[in-house]
Amino acid sequence: MLMDVLSALRKSRMIDSIIVVSADRNVLKLGRQLGANSLREEPRRGLNNAINQAIHKHKWENSTVLVVHADLPLLTCKEVNTFLREAQGCPIAIARSKDETGTNAMVVNPAQVIRPAFGKGSYKRHISIFHRTKLQFKVQRIQGFGFDIDEPKDLLELMRHKARNNTARFLRAIRERDFQKVLSYTQDSTGLRMAPKSSIEREPEKTVPVFVFARG
Numbered sequence: 001m002l003m004d005v006l007s008a009l010r011k012s013r014m015i016d017s018i019i020v021v022s023a024d025r026n027v028l029k030l031g032r033q034l035g036a037n038s039l040r041e042e043p044r045r046g047l048n049n050a051i052n053q054a055i056h057k058h059k060w061e062n063s064t065v066l067v068v069h070a071d072l073p074l075l076t077c078k079e080v081n082t083f084l085r086e087a088q089g090c091p092i093a094i095a096r097s098k099d100e101t102g103t104n105a106m107v108v109n110p111a112q113v114i115r116p117a118f119g120k121g122s123y124k125r126h127i128s129i130f131h132r133t134k135l136q137f138k139v140q141r142i143q144g145f146g147f148d149i150d151e152p153k154d155l156l157e158l159m160r161h162k163a164r165n166n167t168a169r170f171l172r173a174i175r176e177r178d179f180q181k182v183l184s185y186t187q188d189s190t191g192l193r194m195a196p197k198s199s200i201e202r203e204p205e206k207t208v209p210v211f212v213f214a215r216g
Contacts, residue, residue: 001149002027002070002212003166006034008144009210011077014084015066017209021050036212048116051211058209061112066210068105068145073158073167075144083107083140092130092137095145096123105145 002020009015020031021039028038041050055061066084068075087093087107092114095105103122108114114135117125130137149155158167 001073001167002030003034004073005068005070005075005212006031006036007165008075008077008080009068009212010035012080012084014081015210018212019054019209020070020212021047021054031212039211047118051116054211055111060209062110063209064107064109065111066105066107067116067118068210068212069148070212071149072104072144072147073149073165074147074161079142079144083142083145086138086140090138091135093140094123094126094137095140095142097148097150098146099150102148104148 006018006020009018018031018036019039020028020036021041022028022031023041025040028040031038039050039054041047045053051067055065064087083093083095083105084107087109091109093107094103096102097104101121101123103118103126106116106118106126108116114129114133117129119125127137127139129135147154147158149158
């Protein structure tokens with residue numbers, strides 16, 4: 001799924017740089033192989049502190065920043081651009097999870113306007129913070145940002161979508177018991193397909209850095 005999320009982001013000309021945040025060294029290695037930068041999430045530090053640390057490290061306090069989870073297999077470049085365009089002119093924009101309890105993506109402008117509060121039940125927590133601080137915000141409902149993978153039943157639903165991406169091909173290989181193909185996916189990231197640069201969608205808007213949060 002990380003592969004598909006990175007593919008959608010790489011196609012967008014509205015994205016400036018991509019940083020994969022994870023506590024898993026293998027995930028970070030895969031992110032680098034796929035052209036992203038990496039940031040180790042320390043066990044006691046957590047995602048929210050890791051994001052704040054990176055913002056300060058890269059001096060992005062006054063920049064627009066996008067944070068997105070990696071378990072979004074249906075995410076497309078068009079949806080990324082729509083989300084970023086709709087977020088313009090507003091300090092905060094969030095995309096809620098399909099069960100309406102989590103926050104799967106957030107645009108913050110500027111980055112220092114709020115400390116993120118990702119984690120279980122983050123949607124209500126973020127809304128509470130926005131109201132308490134009197135920040136203007138937008139909630140967007142976009143399929144690719146909303147459809148996350150939390151339970152085995154989500155994988156079955158994903159297969160019914162008949163998506164044509166790396167996650168779908170991996171699931172089909174499992175269903176067809178093509179274990180040689182499954183093994184190639186797990187051992188060699190070069191077997192996964194990234195969109196060629198010639199297919200990158202051109203957008204005139206200002207570019208933003210993005211953090212991709214991936215669990216190992």
